[in-house]
Amino acid sequence: MDGQAQIVVERVNHTYRPPRGRPVLALSDISLDIRPREFLALLGPSGCGKSTLLYLVGGFLPIEAGRILVEGKPVAAPGPDRGIVFQHFALFPWKTVRGNVLYGLERQGLPRPEREKRAQAFIDMVGLHGFEDSYPSQLSGGMRQRTAIARTLAIDPSILLMDEPFGALDAQTRSLMQTELLKIWQRSPKTVIFVTHDVQEAVYLAERVAVMSARPGRVKAIVETKFPNRDPSILRSKEFVEKVDQLWNMVRDEAIKAQEATGS
Amino acid sequence: MENVAKTAVRYLPIVIVMVAWEAIARLNLVDTLALPPLSKVAAAWFDLMRDGELVSNGASSLYRGSAGLLLAVLIGGTLGMIMARCRIFDMLINPLVELFYPLPKSALIPVTVLWLGFGDGSKILLIFLGCMIPVTIGAYNGARGSDHALLWSARSMGAGSFRMMWDVVLPSALPELLNGIRTALALAFILLVSSELIVSQRGFGYLIGYLGSTGSYEGMYAVVLTVALLGFAVDRIYQLLMQWLLRWRD
């Protein structure tokens, strides 16, 4: 659309083909522009294809119809310019915290001393100093996700794809991690696409929220959610609560519609 | 100290069996030809060690066993991983694996002799063929279980297909692959000893048969016990290796 957008999603369709059974139209006619260093949340009920859209941008799934451009170039395969963080961490269980963070740097071909230095810096940044030699199985859920975030940030992607990254954490850890993610993002702004079905999380973290409808997934509305500041105190402010309410109604409508569609 | 006592109590039954063996043989409760006293078996063991029979035959058994097993692990493991990652391979090879999986592996002994004669080659081929199936199945099941999020993570960090095989698929498959190899290890001992017993001019199995047919039953017992203890020790060492390789699991 305009030269400003870093990621352009244009009229993308995606059909999910289960091994047995009928194919399902998962995404229908999705168009989105995402500006550099923007924090965008994809919000919707489960089954609306928001993760699928994220995987398409990541290059993990083939694009069947429409196109996705990143920095003006069509997406063909995953690349280190788009780092991804998964809900269930996707850490290599056979590697220590250090080994996990080092992995991407090794693949990028950095010389050893620089690798080690950089890995340590990111481990320290996410607050895992002292756990460098622990295996993921020895860490709590929050610590695992910190490791995953450090691993992804270490290779310095310009785009961060986050697939319900805090969905598997308990409530306290989740809110701590949200605050920390914002801090990291403010320190080194990256373009973030953040998939969630938690309305409050979307409003709190993102600058814009794309609300998606279910079956087939469409972008129903794009809502600005920029607030003057983002410390946790805004969670109780009037504007914040109103925004959450507005978005919650949209999502609820979709959830009900989706239920009726499967029920009938 | 307490641990030593505990271990002693735990393994006391083995000592009891050994003492009972010695006593039964010494008191002539059974024919000493059929059951020579344990002490005489031990003496025969030292004799066999001194004249080098045990060492030279053992060396050729170990060579055959490890060569066959190594081939089975390398080829079977690779095959299993490729089957798990490549649909066409899976569809073509899997039926053959399922066909050969229930084959009692000892049936291969005469065929390998037919092809390669009585020497090392036929034993290595036998162990390779017999042990490949459990390794392949282990690698296949393990590699199929590898998490696609791990594969995607590796790819997005810049790993190519070969690197993903090595960095993600292989370690994901490791627990089941190692179990498959453990089964193969036990099978290798069975196939090795029995094929040497039936058709061979060297090796532990041959030595057992030779000593038996010449009536040196004490020596025969000594070699049988050596093989049995070796099988036990190798399994235990392998278990330690497995624990170390899988130390990242909780």
Add this chain to the structure above:
Amino acid sequence: MAGLEGQATDQATLAEAEARISHDALRRFDDIFRRGAGAFSILALLVAWEVFARSGKVTPFMLPPFSVVAERIYTDAFHGDLWINLGLTLYRALTGFFIAAIGGVTLGALMSRSRLVRWFFDPLISVGFPMPKIAFLPIIILWLGLYDISKISMVVFDAIFPVVTATLAGIAGVDKALIWSGRNMGAGERQMMWQIILPAALPQILTGLQVALPIALIVAIIAEMAMGGYGLGGAMMTASRYANSPGVFAGIVEIAVVGYILIKAMAFIRRRLLVWHTETAPS
């Protein structure tokens, strides 16, 4: 004790893997495409065998054509000793297997009930299990001669270990609540064993039997090969000695078919016995 339970867990992993294979096989059952590919690759193997054997690149001694081998099996079946050999091998393997099954479950149950029995047998079994027991074959021949009794004994000696360890692990894994509620309803020691503990441990016991059955077949055939005479193993050895390669390959095909049928039958029995059990639940 850790050793024994460790082995049993390994066995469980093994059986899980096997259960997965059979589950996959089942799912594949309705996948015509896959089945087509399966039939294709087996057929391709047979055709390749035939063509390769007739190409002149190998002598018929090294690899007789499949058609010759099939003819040999046919002759054996209608004018030869196939049924005697087959019957004897099955008799030896299965008798040994049943003795190992009954003895192994009994010993496992006794070990789980009595500390003394357990103390005595635990180290013997944990040391004996990983040993290549086939090495004892000449000793068993020395004791029992060359008749069926020695072959069956060898089978029992080899096949009993997985049954004992599986029974022990199965009983150790029985839900305590099940035992308490049984006691609560006033079940006696004997009733507890027959009506509660053994049925609850059945999935693992069957796993042990599934490990023991192929061992029984392998050992029966080795014993026959070593001792000669009638039986599939003995017949193969005789054929090999007379450089009768169609006989050797016929033996392989016959033994493969027997192994295939027995293992499938065992898996079928398992499914029938465990209809009440959700195989997916950790046993």
